[in-house]
Amino acid sequence: MTLLDGFAVIPITREEATIAGGWRREYATRGVTLNARDCLIAGCAVNARLPLATANVRDFPMPEVEVLHWPSE
Helix, strand or coil, X not given: CCHHHHCCCCCCCXXXXXXXXXXXXXXXXXXXXXXXXXXXXXXXXXXXXXXXXXXXXXXXXXXXXXXEEXXXX
């Protein structure tokens, strides 16, 4: 068994893209630019009802996203 065997692949569908686009638009109206890739990743996590593990917690300010802080060092 390898590390990658423990991961699930979640496809990006129209539903995740719609969620991501909504966040980008919503935060842009507040003057905050969110990275499209981060929004797509977060959309996948939310739609799959899974937490998102990252060292970059500040990149995911959306309250719908359950963010787990995984420090890089």
